[in-house]
Amino acid sequence: MTTITGSDTGSAAPARTATNLRTRRKVRKLLDKAGLALAVAVLLAPCLFVFFWMLSLSLKYDIDNTAWPPVFIPTQPTLDNFVHVFDESPMLLYFWNSIQVTGTATLAALLLGVPAGYGIAKARAHGLAALLLLSRMTPGLSYLIPLFTLFQMMGLIGTVWPIALTHMVITLPIVVWIMIGFFETLPQELEEAARIDGASLWQAFRYIALPLARPGIVVGAILSFIYSWNNFIFGAVFAGRTTRTMPVAVYNMLTFESFAWGPLAAAAIVVMLPVILLTIVIQREIVQGLAAGGVK
Template sequence: MAISLHTKRRIRRAVDKAALAVSVAVLLAPCLFVFFWMLSLSLKYDIDNTAWPPVFWPTEPTLENFAKVFEESPMFLYFWNSVQVTGSATLVALLLGVPAGYGIAKARAHKMAAVLLLSRMTPGLSYLIPLFTLFQVLGLIGTIWPIALTHMVITLPIVVWIMIGFFETQPHELEEAARIDGATLWQAFRYVALPLARPGIVVGAILAFISSWNNFIFGAVFAGRTTRTMPVAVYNMLTFESFAWGPLAAAAIIVMLPVIVLTIIIQKEIVQGLSAGGVK
């Protein structure tokens, strides 16, 4: 019996969805396995973490490793330091990056955009020596200020690059109509372009926040004992005598938790923003 065209299309859609699901599963499998294993380590006792053959999931999960992390280090202080650094770096990046992205997009300064992208691709280690010398002369080593300022090297290019794409997709006729009605360039940006770019601002803020929160190298070099950020706190769980896998995995889970929760809460905003910015 011949198969109808409608049935063939349904079968093709089902096959495409299945292929997409398999592809996504294959791509995410390494990340999910690492996260699962880290969660497993954080819920097991040391004897299970060092057992052979490995114990993949504890029969009696324990929160002892999480309690040990908070007992041996001031994690709340490190969390507050990360909030200050990441919050200030993201806020300043938005205040400077959104107008900069608008100016570059409207001026069609593609060379400047390429230079900006190049600065984002440059490894952070390239900035360490001159920045360390500068902050040492200013007497800021060991405070929050150098960490927050250096994190803008990460957050600002992200915001500008994303906003360039969003402002380029906006119809120029709306701003031209506002200018004809007597609005200044700043008013056209404030009342016309900026509200339309809300999805891009949300995406830029999220990506800047995640990049700043997870940054390790600047905090490890510029921070003092009381100004460490969360990734540096995880690094300090390592010792030369032995590896405490349970507390180390628990500390890593604590660092990841704010980013995971934030991503889950506003995942729709991320998808909508990236989709809107990708349409020309």
């Protein structure tokens, strides 16, 4: 018969307590992860349902798109709607117009916004930053009449340049505000050491601050591209028949007589596809950039 001494009982109790604590922590972590996954699923469900419904419309015939009860999953998928989009409109031309407008607006915003963000961050000129944010918060409709008059006097109406320039109202404040946050978090000691070694302010910016702020530049470029690509109002006002962007081209597919839901959904998928592919390809850069900018 084995006798349990007091010392053995005393040593087993802390071991059981530690095991129970580890078990509770594991259970708590699992519950936290499950709750987070549930919250993300609830938030994403409406967006995913809209995208699924749009994809379903684009792969069905008109008779299925107008059927009741609704046909969620097509029994006979078809690509005729996509073929109709490219046959009935010069979609490749509109795609090229969007590339020109978005690329120009994003590149110009980076060239101007990155140095501006650096200067505002170093000068602590938060009033100027608030002024830029105010321009972003102002409705785009308030810019249309004066800009339309100006571009009409310059003979630019109907070209892609007015659209690209007006898109900077969207892209430039985004880049400036993101870069302010990044440059304010950079270690001051590195730039001070470069200045002590004889580097000018421009050299410190170019060789020290700019490489360290690469994640912020990537995030600013991506967000600028997405917002510029999806913008509708400026293209609808300033574009001509051959200079329409993709969102304007989709809008022009609407008719007063009836809605062709299949081709309309297919055109919307075509517009969304570049942004979706871009986000999937460089999602790691987005996460790293946002995480780096959020650490003080």
